[in-house]
């Protein structure tokens with residue numbers, strides 16, 4: 001797989017700020033605020049300019065402290081920008097330029113200026129829907145409908161055959177690209193785990209990570225299993241973490257295959273059982289684990305797990321599941 005080396009944010013900010021007005025540059029990893037149009041790891045093409053050159057409905061590239069974000073300009077007097085789905089405005093950001101095109105995978109989509117009113121209207125509508133109590137549920141239902149059973153034959157053809165296997169040390173580039181798009185785990189943590197635990201030879205391997213690779217070597221689904229103490233949580237045993245399948249590859253059995261691969265490896269490493277904690281409203285995940293024979297853990301473990309996560313600042317209720325790994 002071709003490696004895409006992303007410059008550090010420090011270098012990128014330096015390059016952008018030194019760029020003369022009117023020059024253009026592709027910038028990766030600022031797309032999260034334009035979700036669902038863009039994902040975290042997608043790229044935007046920026047025309048260097050100041051805030052005076054932007055109008056309502058343009059997409060601005062902003063510097064917020066040491067962070068770069070792309071947001072829709074919702075008003076110029078007073079100056080306000082916001083993510084596509086609404087949420088917190090960014091009054092304090094420094095405007096670095098205007099986004100003139102977006103790149104998602106192989107697709108490059110220009111953002112011509114006549115498109116501005118449409119983008120502004122879209123942002124206002126999405127933000128209003130998203131802000132309503134049921135808005136997120138509706139969005140998830142619509143998304144689930146598109147990525148459910150009826151579209152599976154088309155998606156199978158689009159994605160092609162997937163190889164599910166344990167990650168090796170030389171899968172780091174593919175892992176970092178997937179993580180940039182879909183995980184909220186620090187790249188430093190993943191790099192270290194792969195180098196020091198998951199990517200070692202079988203005799204030394206501790207914990208493991210599995211990926212579903214397409215024909216071009218891209219990861220379309222990922223999960224890992226390891227001790228929670230790796231993440232400084234006071235819980236024993238090994239736990240499934242970061243189970244995520246790209247939407248195009250969902251409902252094709254990818255998560256099931258990833259978990260089977262990780263269960264086989266945990267069993268080989270001598271673990272008696274494997275555990276998972278899942279948001280109590282995550283139907284897809286709960287069904288996936290149930291299909292593999294995971295059952296609710298004893299109430300005491302559920303209580304301690306929720307307590308540990310509450311202490312780490314996470315508010316949602318978790319269902320704790322476990323499965324024996326009989327040889």
Ligand SMILES: CC(C)(COP(=O)(O)OP(=O)(O)OC[C@H]1O[C@@H](n2cnc3c(N)ncnc32)[C@H](O)[C@@H]1OP(=O)(O)O)[C@@H](O)C(=O)NCCC(=O)NCCS
Pocket residue numbers: 144242243244245246249250251252253254255256257277278279282283284285287288289291
């Ligand atoms: C949860 C997730 C990993 C499942 O991945 P997947 O590859 O689609 O799962 P599988 O195809 O192996 O599904 C196995 C079974 O789970 C159930 N299932 C999966 N997705 C479902 C959904 N959206 N609704 C209802 N049941 C679902 C089905 O019974 C399915 O079997 P079937 O398709 O033969 O009916 C995926 O939806 C995802 O990445 N979600 C976002 C991230 C996330 O929530 N991760 C879990 C954190 S604990």
